[in-house]
Each structure stands twice: as structure tokens, then as C-alpha cells.
Amino acid sequence: MNNKIGSDLILDRMMSLHPKVIDLTLDRVWTLLNALDNPERKLPPVIHIAGTNGKGSTQAMIRAGLEAAGKTVHAYTSPHLARFHERIRLAGELITEAHLTEVLDECYRANDGANITYFEITTCAALLAFAQTPADYTLLEVGLGGRLDATNVIDQPALTIITPVSMDHESFLGDTIAKIAGEKAGIIKRGVPCVVGPQHEDAMEVIEAQAARLGAPLLAYGQHWHVSEDRGRLVYQDETGLLDLDLPNLPGQHQVQNAGAALAALRHLNMPEAAFDGAVQNAYWPARMQHLKGTSLNDLAPQTDLWLDGGHNPAAGEALALHLRGLTKRPTYLICGMLNTKDVRGYLRPLAGVADHLTAISIPGETNTLSAADTETAARDVGLTATQAESVESALRQIAETQPQARVLICGSLYLAGHVLRQIG
Numbered sequence: 001m002n003n004k005i006g007s008d009l010i011l012d013r014m015m016s017l018h019p020k021v022i023d024l025t026l027d028r029v030w031t032l033l034n035a036l037d038n039p040e041r042k043l044p045p046v047i048h049i050a051g052t053n054g055k056g057s058t059q060a061m062i063r064a065g066l067e068a069a070g071k072t073v074h075a076y077t078s079p080h081l082a083r084f085h086e087r088i089r090l091a092g093e094l095i096t097e098a099h100l101t102e103v104l105d106e107c108y109r110a111n112d113g114a115n116i117t118y119f120e121i122t123t124c125a126a127l128l129a130f131a132q133t134p135a136d137y138t139l140l141e142v143g144l145g146g147r148l149d150a151t152n153v154i155d156q157p158a159l160t161i162i163t164p165v166s167m168d169h170e171s172f173l174g175d176t177i178a179k180i181a182g183e184k185a186g187i188i189k190r191g192v193p194c195v196v197g198p199q200h201e202d203a204m205e206v207i208e209a210q211a212a213r214l215g216a217p218l219l220a221y222g223q224h225w226h227v228s229e230d231r232g233r234l235v236y237q238d239e240t241g242l243l244d245l246d247l248p249n250l251p252g253q254h255q256v257q258n259a260g261a262a263l264a265a266l267r268h269l270n271m272p273e274a275a276f277d278g279a280v281q282n283a284y285w286p287a288r289m290q291h292l293k294g295t296s297l298n299d300l301a302p303q304t305d306l307w308l309d310g311g312h313n314p315a316a317g318e319a320l321a322l323h324l325r326g327l328t329k330r331p332t333y334l335i336c337g338m339l340n341t342k343d344v345r346g347y348l349r350p351l352a353g354v355a356d357h358l359t360a361i362s363i364p365g366e367t368n369t370l371s372a373a374d375t376e377t378a379a380r381d382v383g384l385t386a387t388q389a390e391s392v393e394s395a396l397r398q399i400a401e402t403q404p405q406a407r408v409l410i411c412g413s414l415y416l417a418g419h420v421l422r423q424i425g
Contacts (some may be wrong), residue, residue, distance in 0.1 A: 006101040010108055011084060011122070018117045022172060024148035028116045032124050033153060035110040039124075039131035040153045044074065046138045047265060048154060050146035050184040051163025053315045054197065054258040057250055058163050059139050060285040061262035067092060068278020069271045071136040076126045076151070078119065078143045081287055081310075081418035088126045091135045103128045119143050123150040145173050147186020159265055160187050160194040160216075163258065165203040166315035167343065178202045185210040193268060196220040197261045219264050227260030229253070234280060236263045248280045251289040253326065254319040287417035289323060292410075295424045300393060301400035305330065305407040308421075310414035312338060314346035320411065321350040331356050331406040335395045336379070337363040338412040340370045344378040347412065352383040355409075359395040360388050363416045375412075392420060 033040055047062060049055050056077055066073050075089040088095040103125040111121060123143070130138050137158070140151045146162075165181045173180045181203035188194050188210050196207055198221045211218050219225060225238040229247065234256055236243040243263065248255040259280050266275045287310035292298050298306045311320055324332060332355045338344050348358070360375035370378075372388040379386035389395035392410060399406055410420055 007084065007097060007104055010101065010104040011118075013108060014104070014121050015118050017111065017113070017121065018115050020117065022119075022144060023117055024145060024172060026148055026150070026152065028114070029120050029124060029150045029153060031114070032107065032111050032116060032121065033127070036107065036124060036128055039128045041155075042131040043127065043138045043154070044130070044135045045158035046140055046154045047159045047161065048140045048142070048151065048157045048187050049161045049163065050142040050149075050187045051161070051197065052166045052168050052180070052184075052313065053311070053319070054163035054254065054261070055141050057255060057258045057283070057285050057288055058161060058197075058261050059141050060250070060283040061248070061259055061279040062265050063089075063139055064282040064284075065262060065266045065271060065275040065279030066137055068282060069275040072134070074130045074133065074135045074138040075141075076123070076130070076139065077141045079414060079418075081414065082421045084122075087122070088129055090129055090133045095129055099129060100125075103132075120150045127153075142184075142187065145183035145186070147183045149187075152187055155189070157189060157192055159268060160189065160192055161197075161261055161265060162187070162194060162199075162207060163197045163261060164315065165199055166313060167346070168313040168315075176202070178206050181206040182210070188214055188216050190214040191216060193217045193219055195261050195264045195268065198222070198257050219268060221257070221260060225260060225264045225267075227256055227263070229256050234259060236260055236276075238264065238267060240267055243276055245276060245280050248283065250283055250285055252319060252323040254322070286421060287414060289320075292420075292424070297392070297396065297420065297424050301396050301404065301408070303404045304396070304400060305405075306396075307407070307409045308417055309409060309411045310417035311411065312342050312347060312413050314343055314349070317347040318350045320409070321354050324351075324354040324409070327407070331403045333399045333403065333406045333408050334358040334384075335361060335389075335392055335399075335408060335410045336375055336412040337361045337372075337416040338370045338375055339363070339366070339368045339415065340374075341368060342370075342413075344370060344375060345382050348379055348384060349382045355384060356406075357399075358384045358386040359398065360386055361391060361395055361416075363413055364391070364419050366415050369415075392423075
């Protein structure tokens with residue numbers, strides 16, 4: 001029995017339009033956008049966000065801030081976790097099934113069977129939906145890199161943002177921080193201000209050089225704005241003055257820096273004070289240290305403190321380890337599944353100092369999953385005690401038998417996080 005709905009069927013057809021999942025170029029996107037009468041030229045003011053870590057959280061905080069100021073906001077993000085509809089938010093609401101089916105079908109027909117990747121054609125569908133729906137702002141999150149990403153088709157955004165750059169997707173973006181930063185800096189546009197989060201020195205040098213070439217004013221962390229935690233408060237300061245705010249409702253010390261970039265953006269857009277409170281208090285971003293208390297999965301081990309996180313690169317591992325160190329002491333167990341394209345040892349190495357044990361699993365239904373055996377080996381290589389399990393559920397039951405009150409973190413991949421979120425409904 002096939003339970004797929006209209007948009008699923010069109011998305012399946014779109015998967016077959018190009019033999020490669022990733023093939024970075026803008027030519028195919030420009031061709032399709034021209035066939036669609038250039039919806040990218042009809043959008044509300046665009047804020048374009050690139051970076052290795054923190055893009056989604058920063059976008060979520062900016063959206064929460066703008067909405068607290070009474071603005072309506074389109075938002076585009078990827079990948080989705082449970083349903084494709086999560087990628088496209090129109091004036092604050094997830095796109096409806098009817099509207100999604102309509103814009104996907106229009107893009108499929110306009111593309112007329114030409115080679116185009118899944119991400120490229122679905123990005124065009126998002127831009128088409130945004131152009132058809134009134135709003136005050138459009139938030140676009142880069143899918144991969146920046147310079148040749150399908151979102152990089154806006155001539156004059158209102159603002160660009162580059163969150164921290166670190167090593168990830170080296171086979172597509174380059175094998176050094178500087179090369180990767182060069183790809184991210186490809187979203188900088190002539191004369192358009194760019195908010196820059198904390199950066200490695202090599203990355204900052206590349207970003208500054210690109211901004212100088214294009215006459216793009218930088219609003220850079222450590223130079224033009226500062227943010228820190230002070231006595232349980234978030235303190236942000238720039239030339240306009242100081243903000244003393246609640247800590248971000250998104251858990252993790254790294255979210256303080258993400259909040260700083262969001263606040264810098266909101267300040268530049270001249271938003272009222274309500275926007276700053278809204279950014280730190282109202283943001284929602286699933287699978288970023290998301291508490292699963294009270295879910296059906298938590299029912300399998302009701303005394304555990306159960307969390308979910310989709311971070312998957314070394315910088316994410318460091319951020320997670322820092323956050324876990326700051327929590328009340330409690331036996332900490334990881335249930336981990338990763339893709340075979342990721343630096344698994346780089347991700348796990350910082351976690352070896354804070355986790356008591358790792359249970360390795362393969363990501364269900366994912367062809368590029370790292371095997372549980374390989375994840376177990378990698379964990380042991382970095383100093384973690386490790387075992388394997390057939391599934392998240394069996395891993396959780398095993399932990400509950402020996403450490404019923406453990407803190408349990410399901411981690412390693414957004415694809416694993418999506419599987420978990422679909423399972424719990």
C-alpha cells in the first residue's frame with residue numbers, strides 16, 4: 001500500500017532528474033528561475049545566512065526576533081528532519097500540502113526534464129512560494145558552501161550573515177579552513193553589510209578580503225559587536241549600546257554566540273527592543289539539544305534524562321562537550337549514528353572526556369550510514385568505552401537496565417535525529 005501524498009510523489013520524481021545528489025553550480029538554477037519568470041527578484045528583503053555551524057539556530061533566533069517585533073517572515077532551511085514541509089515557512093507558517101504540491105509541480109513542468117539536482121529544484125520551488133506570498137522579510141539558509149549554492153541568486157539582499165566556519169564537507173568545499181571560508185564568503189554582495197560570527201583567524205582573513213573587494217561593510221564579532229554570558233545573563237554590546245538579556249532558550253553555550261549574530265542582525269535592521277527579547281526567548285529549533293522528556297521514546301526508559309542533537313562535525317562535538325560539562329553531574333551515555341562522509345573521530349574526540357559510554361547504531365534507512373561496527377571502533381580509538389545495538393530503542397533499553405537514571409544523548413547526525421523525530425510523532 002502506498003501512503004505517499006502528492007508532494008512526496010513529485011519529490012520522488014525530482015530525485016531522478018540528476019545522477020548526483022550534490023553538483024555545485026548555479027547554471028541549472030538560473031535556467032529554471034528564468035523559466036519561472038524570476039521569482040528571486042520578487043522576494044521581500046532577504047537575509048542570507050552561510051556558515052558551517054549555527055546557521056539554523058541563528059536563523060531561528062532572527063525569525064523569533066522579527067516576529068516579536070510584529071514582522072511576518074519567510075524562512076528556508078535544509079535538510080528537513082521529519083517532513084519536507086519544514087524547509088519552507090511562509091509568513092510564519094509551514095507551507096501547506098496544497099501549496100507545496102502546486103509549486104513543486106510548476107517547477108517540475110518548467111524544468112521540462114532537464115538535468116537539475118533535488119536541492120536546486122526544491123530551492124526554486126521555495127523561492128516561487130516566497131514570491132507568491134506577502135511578508136516583511138525572507139530568511140535564506142545556505143544548503144552547502146555558499147558561492148555556488150542554489151540559494152545564492154539574490155543580487156541585493158538586505159543583509160548577509162556568516163556564522164562560524166569549520167571543517168566539514170571537505171570533498172566539496174576544500175581541505176582547509178581558508179578554502180571553506182572562501183566558499184562561505186561567496187554570499188557577500190557588493191555594498192551589502194555582512195554580520196560575521198566568531199571565526200578562526202584564517203577564515204576571518206578570507207572573509208575580510210572578500211568584503212574589501214566588494215565594498216561590503218562588516219559587522220564582525222570581537223570588532224563591531226561583543227557577546228558573552230555574565231552571571232546567568234546574556235550581555236551584548238555594540239556601538240549602539242548594551243543589551244542585558246535572558247540566556248537563549250536554545251541550550252548550549254555556543255548558542256550565546258549564535259544569539260550575538262542574531263542580535264547584530266536585528267540591531268542593523270533597526271528593530272525595537274521587543275525583537276531582542278523575542279530572539280533569545282522564543283526561538284525554536286528541533287534536534288539542537290532537544291529535550292525528549294515525556295515522549296514515547298522516553299517511556300522506554302522513564303528515569304533517564306533523554307536528549308537529541310543533530311550536530312555531526314568536530315566543531316559540533318566540541319560545542320556538545322562544553323555544554324555537557326556545564327550540566328549537573330550525572331552518568332552520561334551516548335547513542336550515536338553517523339554518516340560515512342563525516343569525520344567521526346573528530347566529532348567523538350571531545351566527547352570522550354565527558355561521556356561514560358557510547359552505544360553505536362547504524363542510521364535506519366540511510367544508505368550512507370556508517371556501520372555500527374565502524375562507529376564503535378572509532379569511539380574506542382578516541383578513548384570511549386563502546387558497544388553496539390540494533391536500534392535506538394534497544395540501545396535505550398540496554399542503558400536503562402544498567403544505569404536507569406543516566407543522561408542519554410542521541411547524537412551524530414541530522415538524519416538520525418530525523419528518524420527519531422518521525423518515530424515519536
